[in-house]
Amino acid sequence: MKRVWWKEAVVYQIYPRSFMDSNGDGVGDLRGIISKLDYLKELGIDAVWLSPCYKSPNDDNGYDISDYRDIMDEFGTLDDFKELLSGMHERGIKLVMDLVVNHSSDEHKWFIESRSSKDNPKRDYYIWRDGKDGKAPNNWTSCFGGSAWEYDKETDQYYLHLFTKKQPDLNWENETLRKEVYDMMKYWFDMGIDGFRMDVVSMYSKVPGLPDGKVYGSETDCAIGAEHFTNGPRIHEFMKEINKEVLSKYKDVMTVGEASGVTIEEAKKYANSDGSELSMVFHFEHMGVDAGEGGKWDIKKWKLTDLKKILSKWETELEGKAWNSIYLSNHDQPRMVSRFGSEKFREESSKMLFTMLLTMQGTPYIYQGEEIGMTNVHFPSIDDYRDVEVKNMWKEYVGNRGYKPEDFMKAVHYIARDNNRTPIQWDDSENAGFTTGTPWIGVNPNYKEINVKNALADKNSIFYYVKELIKLRHENPIAVYGDFKEYMEDSESLYVYERNFEGKTMLVILNFTGEEQNFELSEKFKDMNSKLYISNYDNTDKFENNTLRPYEAIVYIYE
Numbered sequence: 400m401k402r403v404w405w406k407e408a409v410v411y412q413i414y415p416r417s418f419m420d421s422n423g424d425g426v427g428d429l430r431g432i433i434s435k436l437d438y439l440k441e442l443g444i445d446a447v448w449l450s451p452c453y454k455s456p457n458d459d460n461g462y463d464i465s466d467y468r469d470i471m472d473e474f475g476t477l478d479d480f481k482e483l484l485s486g487m488h489e490r491g492i493k494l495v496m497d498l499v500v501n502h503s504s505d506e507h508k509w510f511i512e513s514r515s516s517k518d519n520p521k522r523d524y525y526i527w528r529d530g531k532d533g534k535a536p537n538n539w540t541s542c543f544g545g546s547a548w549e550y551d552k553e554t555d556q557y558y559l560h561l562f563t564k565k566q567p568d569l570n571w572e573n574e575t576l577r578k579e580v581y582d583m584m585k586y587w588f589d590m591g592i593d594g595f596r597m598d599v600v601s602m603y604s605k606v607p608g609l610p611d612g613k614v615y616g617s618e619t620d621c622a623i624g625a626e627h628f629t630n631g632p633r634i635h636e637f638m639k640e641i642n643k644e645v646l647s648k649y650k651d652v653m654t655v656g657e658a659s660g661v662t663i664e665e666a667k668k669y670a671n672s673d674g675s676e677l678s679m680v681f682h683f684e685h686m687g688v689d690a691g692e693g694g695k696w697d698i699k700k701w702k703l704t705d706l707k708k709i710l711s712k713w714e715t716e717l718e719g720k721a722w723n724s725i726y727l728s729n730h731d732q733p734r735m736v737s738r739f740g741s742e743k744f745r746e747e748s749s750k751m752l753f754t755m756l757l758t759m760q761g762t763p764y765i766y767q768g769e770e771i772g773m774t775n776v777h778f779p780s781i782d783d784y785r786d787v788e789v790k791n792m793w794k795e796y797v798g799n800r801g802y803k804p805e806d807f808m809k810a811v812h813y814i815a816r817d818n819n820r821t822p823i824q825w826d827d828s829e830n831a832g833f834t835t836g837t838p839w840i841g842v843n844p845n846y847k848e849i850n851v852k853n854a855l856a857d858k859n860s861i862f863y864y865v866k867e868l869i870k871l872r873h874e875n876p877i878a879v880y881g882d883f884k885e886y887m888e889d890s891e892s893l894y895v896y897e898r899n900f901e902g903k904t905m906l907v908i909l910n911f912t913g914e915e916q917n918f919e920l921s922e923k924f925k926d927m928n929s930k931l932y933i934s935n936y937d938n939t940d941k942f943e944n945n946t947l948r949p950y951e952a953i954v955y956i957y958e
């Protein structure tokens with residue numbers, strides 16, 4: 400397997416709006432990030448994925464871009480960006496920007512021109528169609544609810560938007576548009592950035608003719624039409640073109656495609672080891688373990704066997720063929736400890752989850768705040784929420800479908816994206832030290848206990864455990880390149896797997912429950928020479944008695 404930096408790297412995601420506010424307007428910004436670079440250096444991460452910081456009217460917090468070559472007013476200036484980039488590079492941290500080109504903002508000059516008349520040269524940069532019998536051109540729905548089409552009376556046609564109506568889809572069939580995108584990518588690479596995380600990359604190519612989507616028995620979200628706009632017919636041609644026209648012109652850059660709906664077969668193409676497309680993709684399979692038949696907002700209790708089956712399958716099937724990425728949360732998901740661990744055993748279970756994240760094959764991604772074990776927030780009212788998705792879904796479920804507000808609120812507290820967007824808790828001062836003004840979204844009330852200052856003052860904190868895991872991963876190529884073999888697949892309590900590399904074996908034992916669990920090493924391991932790699936409890940005495948404590952994680956290396 401070819402060794403490259405982005406396979407060995409640990410990536411940290413920054414959601415700028417919620418990271419650190421430098422000027423008291425309540426909104427995180429680039430100078431705020433600059434002021435915390437030493438913190439990131441201390442953690443030891445190799446690269447930062449920065450969520451969008453381009454000019455944007457913020458209908459979807461920067462995922463609706465009105466100028467791809469400039470910085471959002473609230474976040475600062477291009478000069479601030481350059482200072483941030485060099486500040487990272489001075490500390491040996493690479494910078495991966497977000498590339499949001501499935502759609503732009505409706506306030507982008509391309510769209511303003513495009514919508515102005517049917518014969519405008521930029522008309523075809525977006526997807527315009529006539530209505531059908533006074534209705535939308537087809538039955539596709541937006542990922543944020545409702546029809547994916549918006550009628551524009553200016554020219555009496557509809558435009559496609561797979562997200563909000565302020566996020567019109569760009570038309571990737573148009574060669575001039577593609578060329579504009581490639582030029583823009585080069586603009587940032589020439590400035591010195593190290594890669595791109597590519598937003599909804601799997602949706603660039605749509606089936607010609609835009610046929611109606613299959614309607615399922617129950618109501619699902621982000622589903623109607625998905626088979627016609629996910630991994631579409633020209634997607635790999637587009638990926639290869641991006642690679643040839645842009646990526647191959649720069650040395651050692653990385654790309655990670657956000658690919659909802661990607662299958663293993665598809666991922667093998669996107670992230671092929673031959674390097675002809677992207678470095679890796681984010682698959683979504685494990686993010687669906689707690690989605691019921693009605694989709695994301697219809698929550699069911701997840702089962703460890705389901706989670707393990709998905710993660711293990713991706714480990715073994717991509718092995719040697721394509722590179723994987725490992726994550727349990729990001730700005731679109733709730734807090735990993737609240738979802739996959741336990742708030743009651745916050746420290747233990749956070750450390751256990753990190754042990755998994757950093758001992759699998761694939762590049763690990765840490766979302767901001769996870770390193771101090773931040774938890775979901777339980778705002779009392781829908782008015783406390785800011786995300787366009789949850790607001791739309793509230794209208795859809797409570798307004799249109801007649802759900803009881805308290806029932807929908809339960810789902811919000813569990814799965815809403817704003818759970819992960821509350822400000823980083825830096826200390827126990829007012830607003831958790833995030834801002835001297837009024838934060839754009841409420842601070843989680845648990846900030847007096849859970850904050851960076853406390854974490855840095857406690858040598859047993861989650862922060863230092865993660866730091867140690869990162870250091871160990873850097874020192875032990877087995878953690879990066881080792882193959883993957885699972886044991887005890889049927890256990891609903893334990894995740895046990897080994898990795899093998901250059902004659903060494905790493906054994907990872909994770910207790911996913913809040914109870915003690917019985918565990919006995921097989922003879923094979925008893926006979927081998929072992930060394931403790933890491934453990935989230937002080938000593939492993941109890942394990943000697945074949946007992947794992949709540950959320951205990953132990954990793955051994957055998958030679």
Ligand code: TEU
Pocket residue numbers: 459462463499542562598599657659695730731788
């Ligand atoms: O997300 C796209 C996506 O497929 C989902 O993560 C989606 O946001 C989620 O399932 C809704 O529940 C990307 C960005 O990461 C997200 O923040 C943006 O809102 C979206 O694209 C549109 O740009």
Ligand code: CA
Pocket residue numbers: 420421422423424425426427428473
């Ligand atoms: Ca600010």
